[in-house]
Amino acid sequence: MDDIAAEAGVSKPKLYRYFGDKAGLNGAVAAKLGALMWESAQVTILAEQDHAPVDDLVRSAVQSYVALVGQYPAVVRYLMANHLFQYSGSGNGGVADQLRSVMEVVADRFTESLQRVHANTSVIPLAVASILGFGLSATQWWIDSGREQGVDDKFFTAHLSETTWGIINGAAATVDVAFSRGLPFSDPGFASRLEAD
Numbered sequence: 134m135d136d137i138a139a140e141a142g143v144s145k146p147k148l149y150r151y152f153g154d155k156a157g158l159n160g161a162v163a164a165k166l167g168a169l170m171w172e173s174a175q176v177t178i179l180a181e182q183d184h185a186p187v188d189d190l191v192r193s194a195v196q197s198y199v200a201l202v203g204q205y206p207a208v209v210r211y212l213m214a215n216h217l218f219q220y221s222g223s224g225n226g227g228v229a230d231q232l233r234s235v236m237e238v239v240a241d242r243f244t245e246s247l248q249r250v251h252a253n254t255s256v257i258p259l260a261v262a263s264i265l266g267f268g269l270s271a272t273q274w275w276i277d278s279g280r281e282q283g284v285d286d287k288f289f290t291a292h293l294s295e296t297t298w299g300i301i302n303g304a305a306a307t308v309d310v311a312f313s314r315g316l317p318f319s320d321p322g323f324a325s326r327l328e329a330d
Contacts, residue, residue: 134158163212166205167231173197174235187323188298188314194235195293198268203286206276213273236261243301243312246324252308260304264297271296 134155138145152158174194185193202209240261244254275289284292298314305312309327316323 159212159215162208166201166208166212169201170198171231171235173201174231183319184317186315186317187312190239191297191314192290192294194239195297196290199286199290199293202272202276206280209272210276213269232265233261236264242318246312246318247305247308247310249321250310250324250326252310252324252326256304256308260300263300263304267296267300268293 134145134148137158138148141148148158152161174197240257243260244257247254247257271289271293275284279289301312305324306327310324311327313320313323313325
């Protein structure tokens with residue numbers, strides 16, 4: 134709190150008066166980063182769902198996420214260290230709440246695609262949890278040491294995108310479905326039944 138007050142050029146009591154306590158300040162930081170992620174998603178993955186290929190949406194969303202993490206690595210590291218990057222279920226607009234909100238909008242589209250081909254949709258929440266888990270773990274590694282080891286934004290974005298598709302495709306295969314990532318969600322051919330062996 135001393136460091137934050139000094140950086141902001143205000144007294145520590147003034148910080149406490151505005152945020153209440155350290156938890157209030159932490160929550161405000163998490164909410165601000167969460168809002169930035171939501172705004173970023175609105176101009177990428179949420180804006181072009183019906184027209185752009187799904188692969189483009191995924192890559193664009195991941196690229197925006199990586200750009201924000203790269204812009205605010207100390208903030209992300211701080212939030213992760215204080216367990217404020219985890220999903221709380223509170224709906225207070227924190228980082229994980231916003232990430233999950235974005236993912237649930239997209240997950241609904243994958244669910245609709247599975248329903249069109251009469252496939253089991255229960256695999257979607259598992260895929261969302263898997264993507265969030267791997268993504269946050271990879272992000273922590275990247276900001277802690279990956280960038281120092283030469284993993285730049287472009288490479289990290291490609292890794293997150295391809296691993297996300299690996300999880301999506303693996304989940305789809307468990308219910309005998311394949312997704313054509315080069316097609317938009319609205320295309321009837323986006324999801325198709327796999328041929329039985």
